[in-house]
Amino acid sequence: MPTRRSGKRTRVPWKPETQVRNTAVTLPVFIAYCGIAASLRAWNIPNSKFIVTLQARDDFYYPVYAEAAEVFAAGIWQLLEFTSCAYEWKDRSFRDEMLAHRNERAIFIAPPDYNLDDGDRLFSDAVLNLSPRTRRHAEAALRRAGLPPSDRDVELLLSEPWPRLVKAFQERRHPILALERLRSYRPVPAKPVPEVANQPRPTLADMHGYGPALVWGDNLAKDLADYKAGVLPWSDVDTGVLLSGPPGIGKTMFASALANTCRVPIIYGSVSQWQEAGALDNHLKAMRASFAEAMAKAPSILFIDEIDTFGDRTERDRNSGYFRSAMAGFLELLDGFDRRQGVVVVGACNYPDQLDPAVRRAGRLDRHFEITLPDVQSRLSILGFHSGIVLDQSQAEKFGIATGGLSGADIEQLVRDAKRAARRRREALSGNHVIEQLRPLTELTEEYVRALAVHEAGHALVAIEIGHGQVTEVKISRYRIDGKSGELGYVQYGQTDARPKTSADYLNAIAVCLGGIAAELEIFGSFADGSSGSETADLNRATELATMLEGGLGMGHTLVVEGHRPGHLERLRTYNPELRMHVHDVLQREFERARSIIQTRRTALDAIVERLMETNAMKGDEVIDIVQRHKMPRVSLAKLPRRDMGA
Template sequence: MDIPRNRQGFALPEYLAYASIERAIRPYARSDRFAVALVLPRWEDKAIYLRAAAAHLNPLDNFRVSDRAYIGDEKPETYDSILDDFANRRTIVLFKDGESVPQEVAIAFDSVTHLDVPSIRMVQGIVKWIYKLEIGSEDAELLARSDWRHLKLAVVRGRPISRVLSSLRKLQAAPLSASVKRTIIDETISLERMEGYGEAKNWGLDLARDVGDWSTGSLSWDDVDRGILLSGPPGVGKTVFARALARTCKMALVVASYAKWQAKGHLGDFLKAMQGSFGEARKMTPSILFIDELDAFGDRNTVDSDNASYDIKAINGLLEQLDGLEGREGVVVVGACNNPGWIDPAITRPGRLDRQVRIGLPDADARAAIFRMHLREELSAKDHRAFAAATEGMTGADIQQIVRYARRNARRGRHPLTPADVFRHVPPAVPVPPDVIRINAIHEIGHAIVGAALGMSLSTVSIASTLRLDQTRQHVGQAVFARNVWARRTKDHYLDIIAMTMGGIAAEHVFLGCWDDGASGGAGSDLHEATKIAIALERSYGMGKNLASYGPASSLDTNEIRQVDSSLMAEVEVILRDQFDRAKAILEDRRDACLELVDKLVRRQLLPGSEVMEAICQISSVPEKHND
């Protein structure tokens, strides 16, 4: 290692952390600018890893060096200042888990790497380097898996490593104190107490009953669900759910992820690590194998040609392992992802992860329950409801962090926890002006009515009355439609989707005379999404003037196509104009119903889809699609 054996403040734990970090950042070591997120194997060792990361970036302790290492959830600056760090220096940021990596800046990291507990070989090599002594694999494993805070105390200067190992063995054999036992027990909450998980919670409780019946011999394993795919935005608690599920089912938990497997090295190491996780789950039956980041595997039909061989073999390896569980009793696989549409369909076929449940952001009641859970019944139900009202759009992980910071604030102030401690760490929210609320309501009702009139199943339509200052991207409103997985995706199907997508700006045009750039500006805006669908119609699905296809819609690069296909945008313009006019006509025919629903949405902020359908059911005519 490129570090002195006698570095000030360093002991064996720091050298172990240094070696782990060295391996993780090796691809960027010669770069003068990089930003790497490291997810630690044990969060309680974060101070040790922080010292090791700082030594990597500034080995000579030169005060002129601006490279930085810090703990992700303790940095007080804004995301803009974090991005400035990323642009101008070498940066290492430490996180507790993958869900703690802020979504707003995740894309700016060169990599997000899950560090493992140091391997036996690594520990043996470092002990030999420091102490000039070779140790066996059992001793190396003891050092790697010991509490590093105890290890740092045990490794005082001049103490032989044999005495250190003896001390650790005695400490490991000693009974846990009641306080430590209680902490471990409380670390994972049972599924019964968790809120905001909806269908996933119901499935988990059913699984717990089935596993209990199986364990007593009254139910065959063939009748037990063997897998589920959880999807949802980062921070909604997919990993927490897996832990609670394992506790409730009284099953061992094996945690794995695409990043953790990939961090092992090349494809052979990747597949070997994957096999190891499945093998561990088989040995620990009954067990739950939690696999995070399943969408990172991709789809064999749309993989990038440069990485096709690697990705296809990785997916095939996963399918082989999933199939290998058939006939082996006692293993349930819980997969997790942010974007289920990116997953190879073979992974979710019957017999694998065929059950799919989306975990959304918790509503107000769920947020109040999450506060109550993390506050351990401290403060009043009225306080919990007030906290919930101030945290609209937050995830369970966000709420857990708020409570953690509030407790820290109370400890430092040496006073009992108060509501003020909690509110101090709730990001400020500003009320949306009344005129803007009405504009947003018009826009969302436009989506809702056009979609409902075209036969789509509207679940809810909602608008936000406040916005949080800590988020650069957040919903000011949304119309949510249930997806019909059996729908025949013809040209008419896609034209209907384009019309619904343009329903928001069509409503603004009908009722306000114009629209603003919020729905028509950047990537992901309504107009951009409608344009992408129109391009796919013309150049991917063969549903336009030509039968030729440029390939899967997900891989189409709009800017690249425009440079080589001069006629494309003119054809797309015709589609967009036709569907925009069609959406306007639908809204004009239902003008009174639109305005009535806008008033209701402004007052109530959320309407069920059934109420929208009831308001427009008297008018059944729908304008022609055109673009034939």
């Protein structure tokens, strides 16, 4: 046991040239030393053997206190016998405990945020509070440096953060110069920031284009409400989901809206941020801290971004051991009823195929929703949420064309640019400011638009006549993005019956593909180059279908199939002249069928074209109504005309 006799008077490092392990004791280290010496006054006995723990308070910086502990130990222990005597308590201190046990001497320091458990207290001979720096400590440090302890200097030493003191007072620099530099480089007080109106917190009702993920989120909100009310056990709540999609698609925003809808806190985590913590122990510690925070705030949502960074444990490289251990720790936190009761984990990634299959096992992140780029209506809704404005019909058309392929994050950035432009002009934000930020558009000529209308009307008319799918919408555009070839019109079809397809289904699909050029040939005598060239162009698609019919499905001139792997059908057409001829015959027959429909129903085609020129878009019911109203009367040959009996 320690005695009340202290030999500190002969061992205080009072001389400025005092060195420990060939390192000089700087002024901040001496201040920290005074605090440690005050806490360990009763243990200041030469050659004594003890292991004590100092519990730090808020005014703490481990590097300076660890060095001060070494200075204190140098006065009572022969440090040449072992490498170190100062350690920091942390989650994984096994190696430090082993060294301390072997040396029978150690000073452990517990940071303010570390909770000592019973094992830590059993290991220590005593647990003492670490004395904070005081005015007496600062005065003693100035006297040791040969400086008068003025109030100005003392206040500076007590108010400056430890890291700044350590950087200012260095062995090569005189203390007076260090004090001057501290005063010269004091942080400039930040100017008060004017209050800005808070942005509305999005809920799932504000999210658009997320499909089944929205339905799942609404159900989760109801389940969490029942769980909080005590009428639903946690075992009946979906506790994990995986969101995937390209960067900027809105996965983080969806998680935030989900938390707002569920009225629970959200904790953000990231695999890359956990890795930034350092070595594997620190990585696991950061990961456990995120889960612990979510548990403390349960019921809550823990959002984990970049979850595919973990990789697959089957991969073998020089870092595989690290990632396998990290993944094992992550799976341990995901598993179990007690581990995360009340915590819903939402994982997000760009490449779900690179994720370890164990993560998506039942009971972990077993649901998966792929978030795709928003469609036109979703993009308009996203614009409305971020800007609060509604575009007129002309502006909405330009916006829909120019924002094709943009994500929700891209549209949010576009709104910020529009707001900036409005502020510079001192104008209220309007649709014009938004349109100015779009990619440049060219207005198409009336002749060009009519050609588009004829082409799309041809597709719709043939599809309706042969009963291939349900036409739900026909649309053409009057603008196109400068320097970019894109879709300027389309016919949208409803879902087809879930049944096996026959050769008739493939032939009908080919005829519909050729309906556009059949209409152009009937009206203009030729067709434009937009019907071929790209993989999705009409002729390309029809050729692919005909090749598959003849060579890949056994539904053509022979039952022999050649397979239809990517690129294989194209090679078949190139190197098999007989197959190429059969493909040509299929295309020719279906083209003649489509053209016959166009010629027979010319009046219906003209009516659809004129309506498209007026409105630019038609619902499927309207198109069908026009076709029905322009049906030609047919003479039934089912019954012969009755003869006159009196003849």
